[in-house]
Amino acid sequence: MLHRQADGDFEADSVHRLRLIQFAHSRGVSNQQLEAATARQGDLLALYGELTPGAEAPADLARAAHDLGLDDVVVEELAEILGWDDLGSGTHADMTTLRTVAEAVELGMPRDALMQLMRVLADATDRLADAVLRTFHDYVHERFRAQGVVGRQLLEATQHVAGPALKLVEPALVSFHRRAYQRASREDLLRHLAEDTTAPSKTLGEERATVLFVDLASFTALTATMGDHAAADVLRRFGAAVRSSATRHGGRILKQIGDAFMLLFSEPADAIEFGLAVDRFADAESQFPALHIGAHHGTVLYREGDYVGGTVNLAARVASSGRAGQFLITEDLRDLAADRVDADFTLSPPRRLKGIHDPIRLVEVRRRSLERANRETDPVCGLLLDPDDVASWITWRERTFAFCCDMCRHAFVEDPGRFVTVHEN
Structure with missing residues (x-):
């Protein structure tokens, strides 16, 4: 070998x-x-x-860092971030990184800010590289295997596609970064324009923003009942709607974990408009789960490409506290944006949320243009069903239940109490 x-x-x-x-x-x-x-x-x-x-001969990164004027602490941090196990066997690319860091330090870039950027870049490129190779393996290589291609022919067929395509990744990455940089620059312009009316923050990384969480209300039940492939298709449709709506309403997707999305908005009204848009999407889709949507406006801390703090925690609790199909926001957010959004706002009595010390009054947001469609909810998978989508009905304990398919109906017949209890909670 x-x-x-x-x-x-x-x-x-x-x-x-x-x-x-x-x-x-x-x-x-x-x-x-x-x-x-x-x-x-x-x-x-x-x-x-x-x-x-x-x-190429291996480079001594520790010696090179010393020659560039970088102290040991910086080198140790870089080694941890970039996975430099052996400082004595660096590559040409590693040397380029060292020189770039040294130049940034010389220009006056604070070390903590520089290391944050390095961590963000390392995490992002790790995820990108893994996504590229997994996508080609799972959706190109495995497709050839399913077609019966084996042995050397399998490897050759895969490389015939992957070889040229992989060479496009780096140019595409540069292009995507430039486009994203333009969008981020516009937001940065607004931050500069706001300096005349806002005092400097005493905490580095502190900003004010609206954080919104949205997820599928019955995704776990849907996956367990319908299987991974059906659930993945629902998630694909949901993800496409979230991304397109975020683009239209000035939102930025910070993270996705399963069926849950966390988004950030500079303008409070944009967050509410986004929530109404995805709610409208779910209401119009055939056989689609209801959503949980929750948002709050307040102070957030920017750290290494992510946002943390009480505002984020509260927004997450608001989203998880609602019933299926509810869009809930805090009073603070309503007061900032209600007069700029065409929607109905209903204030609820004070309530306690898990992990939040003081009782809080939440506000339900509803669209004015159309009432929610009169739908039935499948008690097994949680899908919302229009009358034409109902495959069968069952009456149990003087209540009538609708089902999207025979699979859900059979599951209910085997253990009705299980699903009714879940639905009622």
Whole structure:
């Protein structure tokens, strides 16, 4: 598996190939398994060498950092962020990173801010690289396998598509970054314009913003009943609606965990308009779960590409406290935006939310243009059903229940009390 030249010396890529072999060993793969896979599929190790260093001599990063004027603390932080296990065997790319950091420090960039940026870039590129390779493996390579392609032909077919396509990733990344930078620059302009009317914050990273959470009210039940593929299709439709609505209403998706999205809005009214838009989408979709939507406006702390603090926690609690199909906001948010949004706002009595010390009055937001469609809720999967979507009905204990399919009906017949209890809670 390590190639030699005619004079017996190892080829330039041998160090990298050896590292791949050692990595495979660390995951329990033996030399025999590697050799068998190579015999069946071809030179697998060669696939993972395109972006790795060639015959360049390893660089001493600790010495280079000292020559550049970087102290040991900075080097240790960089090593932790970038996974530099051996400072004595750095690459040309590692040296470029060191020089960039040294230049930023010399220009006056505070070290804590610089390290935050490095962590954000490291996390983002790790996720990007993993997404690129997993997507090609799961949706290109596995598709060829399903078609019966095997052995070397399988590897060749995959590389015929993936090889040229992967070369487009870096140019696309630059293009996407430039586009995103333009959008972020507009928001930064607004922050500068607001300086004449706002005092400087005493806390670094402190901002005021509206945080909104939205999720599918019955996604766990839907997945358990209908299976992963059906649930994934619902999530795909939901995700597309969230992203398009966020773009239209000036929102930024900060994170997605399963079926839950966290978004940030600079303008309070935009957050409410977004919530109404995704609520309208769910109401119009056939056989789609109801949503939980909750939002709050207040002070947030920006840290390493994320936002934390009491405002975020409260917005999450507001979203989780509502019934299926409810859009809830705080009084603070209503007072800032109600006169700019075409919607009905209903104030509720004070209530306690988990993890929130004082009772709080929430406000339900409803669209004025259309009342929510008269739908039935499937007690098993939680889908909202129009009359034409109902596949069957069952009466149990003097109550009538609608079902989207025979699968849900059969599950209910086997244990009705389980689903009625879940639905009522």
